[in-house]
Amino acid sequence: MDFSHTEERQMLADMVGRFVRDQYDIDTRHANVKLEQGYSPEHWQQLAELGVVGALFDENVGGFGGAGFDIAVVFEELGRGLVVEPFLATLLAGTALAATGSHGDQIEAAISGESQLALAHGEPASRYTLNHVETSAEKTGDGYRLNGNKAVVISGGSADALVVSARTSGNGDDADGISLFLVPANADGVHVRSYGTVDGYQAAEIALQDVDVSADALIGGEGEGLAALEAANAAGILAVSAEALGAIEVAIDMTLEYLKTRKQFGVPIGKFQALQHRMADMMIEREQIRSAVINAAGHMGSAPAERDWNMSALKNLIGRSGRKIAEESIQMHGGIAMTWEYAVGHFAKRIIMIDHLFGDEDHHLQRIVSGGPAG
Amino acid sequence: MDLNYTADEQAFQQEVRDFFAEKLPGDISRKVLEKKRLTKQDMEAWHAILNDAGYLNAHWPEAFGGKGWNAIQRDIFDVEGNAAGAPRVVPFGLNMLAPVLMAFGSKEQQEYHLPRILDGTNWWCQGYSEPGSGSDLASLKMTAVRDGDEYVLNGQKTWTTLGQHANWIFCLVRTSKEGKPQEGISFVLVDMNTPGVEVRPIILLEGTHEVNEVWFTDVRIPASNLVGEENKGWTYAKYLLVHERSGIAGVGDAMASIDHLKHIARDQKMNGKPLADDPRFASRLAELEIDLSAMRTTNMRIMQAAADGAPPGPEVSMLKIKGTVLRQSINDLTRRALGPYAMPFVSEALDLGYNEEPIGPDYANPIAVDYFNHRKTSIYGGSNEIQRNIISKMMMGL
Numbered sequence: 001m002d003f004s005h006t007e008e009r010q011m012l013a014d015m016v017g018r019f020v021r022d023q024y025d026i027d028t029r030h031a032n033v034k035l036e037q038g039y040s041p042e043h044w045q046q047l048a049e050l051g052v053v054g055a056l057f058d059e060n061v062g063g064f065g066g067a068g069f070d071i072a073v074v075f076e077e078l079g080r081g082l083v084v085e086p087f088l089a090t091l092l093a094g095t096a097l098a099a100t101g102s103h104g105d106q107i108e109a110a111i112s113g114e115s116q117l118a119l120a121h122g123e124p125a126s127r128y129t130l131n132h133v134e135t136s137a138e139k140t141g142d143g144y145r146l147n148g149n150k151a152v153v154i155s156g157g158s159a160d161a162l163v164v165s166a167r168t169s170g171n172g173d174d175a176d177g178i179s180l181f182l183v184p185a186n187a188d189g190v191h192v193r194s195y196g197t198v199d200g201y202q203a204a205e206i207a208l209q210d211v212d213v214s215a216d217a218l219i220g221g222e223g224e225g226l227a228a229l230e231a232a233n234a235a236g237i238l239a240v241s242a243e244a245l246g247a248i249e250v251a252i253d254m255t256l257e258y259l260k261t262r263k264q265f266g267v268p269i270g271k272f273q274a275l276q277h278r279m280a281d282m283m284i285e286r287e288q289i290r291s292a293v294i295n296a297a298g299h300m301g302s303a304p305a306e307r308d309w310n311m312s313a314l315k316n317l318i319g320r321s322g323r324k325i326a327e328e329s330i331q332m333h334g335g336i337a338m339t340w341e342y343a344v345g346h347f348a349k350r351i352i353m354i355d356h357l358f359g360d361e362d363h364h365l366q367r368i369v370s371g372g373p374a375g
Numbered sequence: 376m377d378l379n380y381t382a383d384e385q386a387f388q389q390e391v392r393d394f395f396a397e398k399l400p401g402d403i404s405r406k407v408l409e410k411k412r413l414t415k416q417d418m419e420a421w422h423a424i425l426n427d428a429g430y431l432n433a434h435w436p437e438a439f440g441g442k443g444w445n446a447i448q449r450d451i452f453d454v455e456g457n458a459a460g461a462p463r464v465v466p467f468g469l470n471m472l473a474p475v476l477m478a479f480g481s482k483e484q485q486e487y488h489l490p491r492i493l494d495g496t497n498w499w500c501q502g503y504s505e506p507g508s509g510s511d512l513a514s515l516k517m518t519a520v521r522d523g524d525e526y527v528l529n530g531q532k533t534w535t536t537l538g539q540h541a542n543w544i545f546c547l548v549r550t551s552k553e554g555k556p557q558e559g560i561s562f563v564l565v566d567m568n569t570p571g572v573e574v575r576p577i578i579l580l581e582g583t584h585e586v587n588e589v590w591f592t593d594v595r596i597p598a599s600n601l602v603g604e605e606n607k608g609w610t611y612a613k614y615l616l617v618h619e620r621s622g623i624a625g626v627g628d629a630m631a632s633i634d635h636l637k638h639i640a641r642d643q644k645m646n647g648k649p650l651a652d653d654p655r656f657a658s659r660l661a662e663l664e665i666d667l668s669a670m671r672t673t674n675m676r677i678m679q680a681a682a683d684g685a686p687p688g689p690e691v692s693m694l695k696i697k698g699t700v701l702r703q704s705i706n707d708l709t710r711r712a713l714g715p716y717a718m719p720f721v722s723e724a725l726d727l728g729y730n731e732e733p734i735g736p737d738y739a740n741p742i743a744v745d746y747f748n749h750r751k752t753s754i755y756g757g758s759n760e761i762q763r764n765i766i767s768k769m770m771m772g773l
Binding site for chain 1: 509582714734759
């Protein structure tokens with residue numbers, strides 16, 4: 001076995017890491033959150049020019065990466081800076097497009113930073129069930145008419161184009177009959193309500209009311225969208241889990257530093273064994289998470305059943321151990337970690353909120369329990 | 376053994392139930408039940424209603440105008456109030472300073488301050504913690520130097536809850552550097568309108584302003600604002616910590632929070648069925664109910680013992696740990712119950728006047744913020760680590 005990265009990938013990780021260290025401190029991050037779009041278009045453009053967006057996609061769609069480990073190293077570094085620029089949305093929509101092999105020009109435009117994509121899939125009643133789609137796509141003379149509501153669309157407010165899931169047949173939770181469409185965000189009948197999330201990111205509720213699209217808006221085969229959504233979901237799980245790992249590394253580093261410097265009762269509080277042992281447990285969990293990220297990244301290209309077992313294992317662990325580490329990071333600091341001014345709380349918030357993306361701890365436990373032998 | 380309330384207690388329960396039904400304003404209870412923001416006016420209005428009814432200080436001894444409610448009665452009032460959506464009464468003057476003044480204050484202090492706590496003239500806050508003195512409270516550095524008929528105060532307090540609304544603060548200050556750190560601490564009362572007092576907000580990680588820093592620069596107070604004797608302040612503060620058993624476990628809050636969680640779990644759908652019917656979720660909820668059921672009785676046992684006159688001991692620490700961790704677990708499961716709708720956060724939607732359509736279910740917006748905010752409960756009031764130290768010291772004989 002070899003657990004080292006290729007030289008190119010290590011350079012990619014170093015480059016993103018350097019950007020975060022040198023140009024994206026916590027004050028910059030807070031300032032970016034407050035900008036009109038909820039992120040900095042300059043930083044986004046700069047990172048796109050550095051090739052960080054392209055690293056998320058395969059060469060055959062115009063990228064120069066796209067392997068599980070590319071996604072993992074990029075998002076781990078982004079997590080270390082709580083970077084709010086729309087990488088996740090781009091990865092999700094781009095992966096769905098790449099999985100179908102259609103609309104390659106859209107991925108290229110996203111890689112260059114020229115246009116921005118978002119995946120409008122989840123719905124008010126879908127919770128974490130991927131095949132729950134109520135939005136309808138009715139055939140018209142020369143295309144389709146979309147109607148429905150999309151919920152908590154990541155970076156939906158700043159997207160130029162949306163990848164929208166809608167039913168062309170079947171209903172409720174049927175696996176077949178889900179189709180994907182490319183919809184310009186400014187199309188008639190697309191109503192976007194954008195808002196911030198509790199951890200500083202952007203999402204939107206999107207209502208589609210008689211949105212007419214032409215036949216070539218269809219992405220991939222009619223009724224065959226679920227496999228592409230599953231691929232996007234897998235990439236999303238890997239990405240936010242690696243991001244959580246980056247945030248966990250920072251939270252643990254900050255907590256350890258605090259244990260060494262904060263004095264109470266005349267000694268650094270890290271001298272107390274009650275805290276040492278808890279810190280040791282956190283470090284064990286961090287390594288478990290790192291291993292689960294490696295497992296998932298290594299199976300990104302595997303058959304769906306095997307890929308998804310590893311993704312669910314990772315996401316379950318992030319839910320369980322991530323929460324423990326986030327909560328303990330606050331508790332072991334004490335009051336200072338409860339303040340906005342001290343950064344660790346913001347890392348904790350991101351780690352916890354990642355539990356709400358692409359299925360929480362229990363969702364993924366159930367998926368493994370009922371998913372059969374792949375693993 | 377009899378696990379039922381006595382006939383008197385049942386009658387009392389009915390009495391307070393009727394009171395909440397009649398007197399608790401609907402807009403205030405809505406805010407509490409929907410976890411929206413209470414204004415200073417809301418808190419003052421509820422304080423005044425309780426005072427008019429004689430309930431505000433019902434737990435005070437009769438000698439000081441109270442009804443002498445015992446711990447069981449206070450507990451009933453707490454549970455019923457939480458169920459009805461009554462705001463938690465700001466405790467600093469009423470439940471923290473007042474007992475210290477009754478036990479150690481001068482007659483003048485009692486006569487001047489106690490009525491002003493009740494009628495709302497003075498809103499008190501607590502000046503204990505300092506930036507360098509959290510768990511190790513006795514290491515506090517803020518000084519009070521005697522100068523004729525005055526003390527001159529210099530230093531900084533922190534985590535001052537609702538200090539932005541207060542006009543008086545009680546502080547632990549250092550009056551001596553001799554001997555053990557605990558032996559040089561005094562308990563003083565400070566009018567916050569005195570020159571040199573400055574309150575600065577601390578914004579919490581989820582964006583709320585409920586705590587503050589309070590800075591003191593050459594603040595001159597009358598020497599008569601010293602409570603009890605100089606250098607005995609630690610004893611007074613400790614007296615308060617061990618005597619304040621009621622409400623520590625937060626049983627009423629936990630019961631109301633579980634009810635809210637059940638409501639959400641019935642409304643949320645997973646694969647088309649109520650989340651409450653999902654076996655995994657239902658198991659998690661059931662575990663919380665088991666813990667709460669046991670904690671309620673643990674609390675009652677301790678309250679009954681207190682009502683029967685048992686001296687305070689480490690049970691306060693047990694209630695604090697179990698009570699905070701259980702409520703945090705309820706907050707955690709409530710967050711999870713929401714699925715993706717735990718993420719959106721619109722700050723203005725926490726105000727009652729917000730009229731736009733909610734994002735997701737109407738109960739969703741405050742939940743994640745509440746979860747993060749309540750991480751404070753295992754840190755404040757003596758962190759749970761400190762509580763475990765107290766238990767170790769008092770119960771284990773190690």
